Each structure stands twice: as C-alpha cells, then as structure tokens.
Amino acid sequence: MKAIRGAFLDFLYDPFYKDEQEAVRYLTDGILVIDGEKIADFGSYEELGDKYSDVETTTYANRLIMPGFIDTHVHYPQTEMIAAFGEQLLEWLEKYTFPTELKFRDKAYARQVADRFLNMLLANGTTTAQVFTTTFPQSVDAFFEACSERNICMIAGLTGIDRPGLAPPEYLDTADTFYANSRDLIERWHLKGRNKYAITPRFALGSTREQLDRCGQLKGEYPDTWVNTHMSENHKEIAQVAEAFPEAKDYLNVYERAGIVGPKFTAGHAIHLSDDAYRRMSSSKSSISFCPASNLYLGSGLFMIHKAKSVETPVLVGVGTDMGAGDCFSILRVLNDAYKVAALQTQKLSVLKGLYLATLGGAKSLLLEDEIGSFDPGKFADIVVLNTRPTPALAFRAENAIIDESRPVEEQRRERMEHEAFGMMMLGDERAVEATYVSGNLLYQKLGNHIH
Ligand SMILES: [Zn+2]
Numbered sequence: 001m002k003a004i005r006g007a008f009l010d011f012l013y014d015p016f017y018k019d020e021q022e023a024v025r026y027l028t029d030g031i032l033v034i035d036g037e038k039i040a041d042f043g044s045y046e047e048l049g050d051k052y053s054d055v056e057t058t059t060y061a062n063r064l065i066m067p068g069f070i071d072t073h074v075h076y077p078q079t080e081m082i083a084a085f086g087e088q089l090l091e092w093l094e095k096y097t098f099p100t101e102l103k104f105r106d107k108a109y110a111r112q113v114a115d116r117f118l119n120m121l122l123a124n125g126t127t128t129a130q131v132f133t134t135t136f137p138q139s140v141d142a143f144f145e146a147c148s149e150r151n152i153c154m155i156a157g158l159t160g161i162d163r164p165g166l167a168p169p170e171y172l173d174t175a176d177t178f179y180a181n182s183r184d185l186i187e188r189w190h191l192k193g194r195n196k197y198a199i200t201p202r203f204a205l206g207s208t209r210e211q212l213d214r215c216g217q218l219k220g221e222y223p224d225t226w227v228n229t230h231m232s233e234n235h236k237e238i239a240q241v242a243e244a245f246p247e248a249k250d251y252l253n254v255y256e257r258a259g260i261v262g263p264k265f266t267a268g269h270a271i272h273l274s275d276d277a278y279r280r281m282s283s284s285k286s287s288i289s290f291c292p293a294s295n296l297y298l299g300s301g302l303f304m305i306h307k308a309k310s311v312e313t314p315v316l317v318g319v320g321t322d323m324g325a326g327d328c329f330s331i332l333r334v335l336n337d338a339y340k341v342a343a344l345q346t347q348k349l350s351v352l353k354g355l356y357l358a359t360l361g362g363a364k365s366l367l368l369e370d371e372i373g374s375f376d377p378g379k380f381a382d383i384v385v386l387n388t389r390p391t392p393a394l395a396f397r398a399e400n401a402i403i404d405e406s407r408p409v410e411e412q413r414r415e416r417m418e419h420e421a422f423g424m425m426m427l428g429d430e431r432a433v434e435a436t437y438v439s440g441n442l443l444y445q446k447l448g449n450h451i452h
Contacts, residue, residue: 002440003033003052004383005045006060009417010067010374011352011360016309020352021414025375028413031057032065034381037151037439042375060385063434064421066355067374068127068382069331070362073228073268073289073320075132076117076143076156077101077110082324088298089234092325098167104134110142118146122444124330125384125433128362128372130228130266130289130320131156132200135173137181144189151439153372153380155226157198158182160215161206163244175210179218186222194380194439198226198266203233204241204254216259226366227260231267234300238272252277261286264367268320269294270308271301278313287316287365290357292337294322305338306347318362331358332428339426351422381440388420390431397423 008030015023031048033041033055041048077100084096104110121129133139133156140158147154160178161167173181182199190197199218201207207215219227232238232251241251248254252273255261263285270281270288281288290303308315319334320326328334335354342349363373372382389395401419403412424432436444 001033001035001040001052001055003031003055003057004060004065005029005031005057006063006065006385007417008032008042008065008375009355009421011356012374014361014364015350015352015356017311017314020350023356024352026414026417030065032375032381032383034440037380037441039375039377039379039381041377060434062387062389064386064388064417064424066384066386067359067372068384068436068438069125069358070318070366070373071121071126071129071321071331072266072287072318072362072365073291074129074323074326076114077104077132077134077139078324079113079117079120083327084324089237089300089325090240092298093167097324098171101134102168102171104139105136107138107142110136110139111146114143114146118150118152119444120329122436122438123433124332124430125386125436126329126331127382127384127436127438128153128366128368129155130198130226130366132159132202132228133157134159135161135171135178137185140185140189144192144195147195148193150443151194151441152443153194153196153368153382155196155198155228155366157200157226157228158185159200159202160211161202162208162211163206166206175208175214178211179214182214182218183221186218186225190222190225196226197222198228199260200228201260203230203237204251205237205244209245212254212258212260219260225264227265229255229267231255231270232272232277233269233295234298235272250274250277252280256280266318266365268322269300269303271295271303273304273307275313278307278310278315281315282313285316287318289318289320289322289365290338291320291322291326291334292341293326293328293334294320295341296337297327298325302341302344304345305342305349306345316365317357318365319357328429330429332425332432334358335425336427351418351425354425355421381437383437384433385435386424386428386432387434388424388428388432390424390428394420394423394427397427
C-alpha cells in the first residue's frame with residue numbers, strides 16, 4: 001500500500017444538474033490510499049491520517065490532485081500532423097490525414113508513434129482516451145501493445161473506411177475485411193487487462209451501407225464493446241451524407257439504421273443537430289464528444305453544450321481533443337476553447353462544470369464510471385497532480401485574487417481554489433501537470449524547477 005496526501009478535487013454529481021457546491025468534493029487536506037492498482041480508501045487526513053500512519057505517503061503541498069483527465073475523442077496516428085494549415089474537414093482529410101495514416105501500414109512505425117502519443121497524453125494528465133486508429137489492423141495491435149505495457153485504460157478500434165473515392169485506394173478496407181479484422185482484434189484485445197474495444201466506422205460518409213451494417217452485426221455479436229465515430233461535424237460533409245444515404249432522415253439516422261446507436265455509442269462533434277436528433281441521442285443514452293479545439297481549428301462550428309446538457313434532452317457529454325484536427329493534447333486547453341465556444345453563444349462554462357466534463361462526466365459518457373472518473377474506493381488509481389500556478393502569469397493572478405475575507409475560512413478556501421483552478425483551465429496546459437499516476441503507478445513526473 002501507499003498513499004498520497006494533499007488537496008483533492010473530484011465530483012460526486014453532475015454540476016450541470018445539481019448545485020455546484022453539492023456536486024463537488026473538495027478536501028483541502030486529504031489522503032488517498034492505493035492498494036495495488038486501485039484506490040483502497042479516501043477521505044480527510046484528519047479522519048484517516050492515524051489509520052494509515054504506517055503507510056508510505058507522498059505529500060504534494062500547494063497542489064491540486066484530481067482524477068486523471070479523460071479524452072473521449074482523439075486520433076493517435078495524427079500525432080505527427082497536428083496543426084496542419086488551412087483546410088476544412090474533407091479537404092484536410094485528403095491533403096494531410098490519409099497520406100500520414102498510410103504510414104501506419106508499418107507496425108514498427110505505428111508502435112513508435114503509439115508510445116510517443118501515450119507519453120504525451122500522460123504529460124498532459126490524460127489517463128484514459130477513446131482513440132481512432134487506421135484501416136490497418138497492425139496499427140491497432142501496436143496501440144494496444146503500448147497500452148498493455150502501461151496498464152492504462154484506453155478504448156480503441158480498427159477505423160473503417162471503405163467508400164471508393166473517400167480515401168486513397170490503398171487506404172480503403174472493405175466491409176468484409178473490416179468485419180473479419182475487427183472480430184479478430186476484439187477477440188485479441190477487448191477486456192484484456194484494461195484494454196477496451198470500440199467498433200469504429202470512421203464516419204458515415206466514409207463507409208458504405210454494407211460496412212455500417214457490419215458494424216451493427218459486430219455490436220450484436222459483442223454487445224459489451226463500445227462504438228466510436230464522428231457525426232454532423234461540417235456542413236459540406238452533412239450534405240454529402242444526405243446524398244449518400246437518401247433513405248436516412250438525417251445523419252444520426254444513418255447510424256440508427258445500422259443498429260449501433262445506444263449506450264456506449266459516442267458521436268464526435270455533433271455540432272449541427274436538430275432538436276429531434278437531440279431527443280433521440282438523449283433517449284437512446286448515447287454520448288457526444290465535445291471537441292471545441294478541433295471545431296474551431298477546422299472552422300466546423302459551435303457545439304451547443306447548453307442543448308446537450310439541457311433538462312429537456314440531457315445527453316451524456318465528454319470532452320475530446322480530437323488531436324490532430326484539434327491543435328493540442330491538453331484537456332485544459334480544450335476546456336479553454338469550450339469556455340469560448342459557450343461564450344459565443346452567451347453561455348457560461350464554470351470551472352467546476354469544465355472539470356466535471358474532463359473527469360467524471362467523461363467517465364459517465366463512456367459508461368466507465370465504475371472504473372474511473374473519481375476517487376471512490378474500488379476505482380483505479382488514475383490520478384493527475386496539478387500545479388495551479390505553473391507560470392508567472394498564473395502565479396501573479398493567484399496572488400492577487402480578490403477573496404471576500406468576511407466569509408468563513410472554509411468558504412474562502414473554496415473560493416480561492418475555484419479562482420486558481422479557473423485560471424489553470426484558461427491559461428494552463430502541460431505546464432500545469434506535475435505528475436500522473438496510472439493504475440497506482442507514477443508514469444509521469446515533471447522534471448526541473450517550478451515557479452511557486
Ligand atoms: Zn476526430
């Protein structure tokens with residue numbers, strides 16, 4: 001056993017639907033006890049300190065300790081092409097993405113990028129992600145091999161695209177090869193250790209009806225797998241989907257007809273949705289990955305977080321970098337963009353709502369809340385240690401916080417924490433990440449000196 005002591009922040013409830021102060025659990029001096037790969041106990045140091053006085057304890061002073069961040073939509077093969085200039089979705093795919101992803105035919109190359117990608121996620125405090133690969137099964141093997149070495153919880157799957165003309169011929173698979181390879185990969189990797197498999201049609205436009213039907217067949221044969229794809233990202237894309245699937249009443253209906261919509265189905269983006277589509281996403285308990293960095297970078301549009309998190313049509317929502325279309329690996333930077341996307345629609349994304357989406361909200365959107373997302377004992381010890389003052393600007397801002405000192409001390413502490421955490425959400429990135437634990441193991445630690 002070992003323990004971590006410091007200030008902890010996680011969530012008990014969804015702050016979009018509950019009073020924020022009731023939804024959050026903030027311990028100014030807490031202790032988290034780790035037994036093997038899981039959390040054995042968690043609470044205030046005052047209450048539990050004596051009980052665990054013999055346990056080796058690492059103390060993080062002046063830090064904020066949170067559950068590891070969850071990135072619900074990201075493309076590992078695009079690591080090297082992040083920040084590609086000048087195009088919107090379909091042109092961006094053709095000009096940059098497929099030429100890059102073709103390199104993943106080579107398994108050794110794929111493995112090398114998978115290691116780099118996972119190390120970058122860890123340096124950014126991300127401990128779980130839902131990950132796109134390529135049409136080449138060896139790129140999936142390489143990824144899960146890299147994950148297995150780290151005992152990290154990742155969801156990924158062979159990323160199918162079989163529609164002629166949508167990608168270079170040598171990149172395309174077929175409905176049959178996609179089905180056979182997916183089955184093979186599910187058997188090999190799904191629920192082996194912490195690995196989880198997502199049936200992954202890249203996006204409706206990229207797949208023939210036959211390939212989407214094969215996805216439905218796979219979901220029927222392996223009902224506990226995830227389904228991960230893109231939806232309603234770009235106007236030109238949406239128009240072409242309508243042309244390719246005239247029998248479907250809208251983009252979501254293409255997936256509904258394939259039988260893949262429901263719990264554990266994640267649609268990346270879902271920017272341009274009708275009220276009816278929101279209703280169907282809500283009633284089917286499907287989830288959306290909100291990818292504001294990508295949506296701004298490719299000029300795709302503004303996701304309506306207030307509609308997705310409405311009382312009328314509540315949809316499960318997590319956040320995604322969508323790196324390489326998103327221009328960062330950092331969930332903190334994604335939250336910065338999320339704040340601005342909300343602001344452009346006269347909405348306010350508070351720090352607690354933002355951090356919820358990045359942790360317990362993400363876990364719930366993937367139906368993984370029994371395993372990750374908060375510090376409840378029994379969950380895996382996936383933890384990020386954050387410095388809320390990693391830069392001179394953030395330190396100066398924090399020192400000059402205006403706090404109402406007439407209020408009780410505990411309330412003042414909370415107000416200060418929220419002030420600093422919001423600064424970190426808006427100005428932070430990997431510089432704010434001090435250490436990252438996965439399955440109880442310290443897998444990333446920042447080197448060098450820090451500004452306090
Ligand atoms: Zn994407």
